[in-house]
Amino acid sequence: MSCVFTTFSFSEIVSLCNQEKISIIQLIYILEGYQLRDYLKTVWTAMKNAVERGLRAKGILPGELKLTRKAKYLYEKRCYNESADVAMNRVIAAYAYAVSEENAAENVVVTAPTCGSCGVLPSILYYMEKDRGFPVEEILDALAVAGLVGNVIRTNASISGAECGCQAEIGSACSMAAAAVAQLYGLSIDQIEYAAEIAMEHNLGLTCDPVNGLVQIPCIERNAVAAMRALSAVNLSRFLYATRKISFDDVVATMYRTGLDLNEKYRETAHGGLAQIYMEHEKNEQTD
Ligand code: SF4
DSSP states (O other), X not given: OOOGGGGOOHHHHHHHHHHHTOOHHHHHHHHHOTTHHHHHXXXXXXXXXXXXXXXXXXXXXXXXXXXXXXXXXXXXXOOTTOOHHHHHHHHHHHHHXXXXXXXXXXXXXXXXXXXXXXXXXXXXXXXXXXXXXOOHXXXXXXXXXXXXXXXXXHHHSOOOHHHHOHIIIIIHHHHHHHHHHHHHTTOOHHHHHHHHHHHHHTTTTOOBOOGGGOSOTTHHHHHHHHHHHHHHHHHHHHHHGGGOOOOHHHHHHHHHXXXXXXXXXXXXXXXXXXXXXXXXXXXXXXXX
């Protein structure tokens, strides 16, 4: 999809909104046209389908790791006396596993912003629609805001694990999800920005080290953790946005510089980190 936001920083978007006295969502539809809704509906349907397929699926994922799918188990595994908080985190994680496992199984997913990080945004939005009852019209607006945040990152930095490590994939997905939830909660543009900023800031330096080069370990679990982190970012931004010192543009620029500084072992080559340790263990087992 072409997007007019490809030339904007987030501060320029805030200035435009303030200048025109409009909300971020109004700005998106003014600049993109209301036909964007049709595209968002298609995207949302594909995202929901991926969650639901992933929750039904059982068995082993393709590849040498022979990982068992966990989404269905996680979704159904209620603890005795489970608190509301534990249930919420378990269910959101299950949705994120569902989509990420669908990606690992080479089924249809929506890049958000990439395949490796495709579980974060749908899991949170699916939870908000299905479990919290937010209407689909509001989910589509939240999706539009997530898209805007993803575009700002893609334009001013990178969403590529091969270029900037996992911070560019999962960090970006976490920012998109946090901004989407902040929009859904009706928070201000400053709170939306701060939620996205927190979500990226605490993924800075995150390396890309997929074991055996498969988008499975650490990727699937990482999607679930990022989804839960996105919610925490929104909760902090709601209260603390007026005290912040770092802008979203600052953290995006930092992510990009950090990514370019990362040794290539940590940029999707599967030569460092968990991938390297796992390989060493395998070699040792073979020689024992
Ligand atoms: S570890 Fe690498 S492959 Fe896996 S999600 Fe992160 S960036 Fe993508």
